[in-house]
Amino acid sequence: MIWETVRLAIQAIFRNTLRSILTVLGIVIGVAAVIAMVTVGQGSSNQVTADVEKLGTNVLMVMPGAGRMGPGNNSVSAALEMKDVEALINQLSSVRTAAPYNQTSLNAVYGTEDTRTSLAGTDARYLDVVDWPIVMGRGFLPAEESSGRAVCIIGETVRQELFGNTDPIGETVRLKNVSCDVIGLLEAKGASSFGTDQDDIVLIPIKAFQRRVTGSADVSMIYVAAANNVSTDRALVEIETLMRERRRIGAGEEDDFNVRDMKQLASMLTGITDVLTGLLSAVAAVSLLVGGIGIMNIMLVSVTERTREIGIRLAVGATGNQVLLQFLVEAVVLSIIGGVVGIILGLSLAAIASNIMVIPFSPDPMIVAIAFLFSAAVGVIFGYFPARRAARLDPIEALRHQ
């Protein structure tokens, strides 16, 4: 009986193909939008997580400034210093190594070429912490680090901008008023999860940075690599304790620095994408609702149009429930067709978008299942009212209807 009803419903739907297509369009668009949003959102979340993992899950960052990470808080608290870096390495067994990191942005000039880039003052340990190999030339020598010689290691983007594909090693680049010898080229890393180009960077020894760029001995950030067999959580606690001691923060006083690990960074970043995905999906879900109303509208028209048919069915012995079921199944089949088409369309859109945005295409079977069930539910909810109206028709009136 139910199969028979489904067959009849499909027949009725295809009897009016154009109208059926227009009816389900709302559902198709709604479902496709939700699926595409969620899939792309999922993909970028996965991308962020993968990026952060690439950066190293055992990496922690120490920054001055209390409370939350973000702009505005750093200026009030005392900066970090080189002694902090050494103390972290020497006094904590949970720390494998650590590196200072100061950053600014400026123009790098070579001959007639110039490019806006980030300049970072650090030392050889930084490349160890973030596991970033040099593919051409060499890293900083201890002598260069201690004397603060003007030598630099450049990222792939800077090389492309200034040197094209030629060998940059041994050339001299001017950074503001500092002439700097290029000694190494970093491996290309691509865009970070922030969307910034990680290869758009010039590294110089921290001493050179302090002396010739900022003119102060401050360290604005320390990158820490936790020891291999130590969890970042434990390292984090130990670093905090040591830093509180070094910065003479009394019991009960709040930290005037903060320590972050990559997991926190990852969850913060994926948190942002999740919120965005949620918002966009909510908007898309509204169009599903509109699609449902569209189905109700057309089903009501259909009931009016087929009044006579309903009368005939009632006369030959259909019960009210059988008529109700017929129209309900019709609405549900219609919205399920819309849902399936929407799922296919949404996944295709997501695949294309993922391809363009260079993020992994991550279809979520859960979301597909939810979208399917939701579209069926839309059919039931918005099909019920017209179906009940059909079932309650007076057969005499219905048969008289022209």
Add this chain to the structure above:
Amino acid sequence: MPHRAADTTPVIELRNVTKVYGHGEAEVRAMDGVDITIESGEFVAIMGPSGSGKSTAMNMIGCLDSPTSGEYLFNGVQVAKLSQDQRALLRRNYLGFVFQGFNLLARTTALENVELPMIYKGMPATERREKAREALAKVGLSGREHHDPSELSGGQQQRAAIARALAGNPQVILADEPTGNLDTKLSVEIMELLKDLNERDHITIVMVTHEEDMAAYAHRVIWMVDGKVERTGTPEEVFSHGRQSA
């Protein structure tokens, strides 16, 4: 056929049935104290001028309408006491409808139209199709199973409609002006078919008509005027009376 009552209970018995539409000033008494008894196997024609209540009586008999007062017994069962669904079951299992306008489903083949009542009975598809073919053969429509109503002539459409009525294996066929849309030649064919079903298959037939020629096929004519049964008798008796009074 299990529902052929062996005893003498009439198939249809209307007792003092009144049907009132509207209220107050707009009140219309479509049926006013009507008594009709139809025995199993009868062929009865209900006649009367328009507005006489014959269609209302037909709807009442078809369990599509319920009386304002009075009783309707179908095979001795009080129809008023049945629920909506039970009435649908009664129509499905005991009644077959034939309408003036044929009322076949458009864009649906003759075979599927005939299958319709059996779908609601929950009969398996193959058995249903077989019975539908038989019914179409009985009304002389073999070979037209897959034609849409629009591809059939008026007479053929009415035959298909009769086949549909037969498909439910009914005790009673209710025909509401079955020849109203047909010319004389086709009308005669349809009437012969109904007569045949009555005589050979012992199906009780109740027909509403305003054509004396068609009513002449019936055993008995019930003549209604202003919602009341004015007289009843064989076609000859009723019509001769009508001519005398005219």
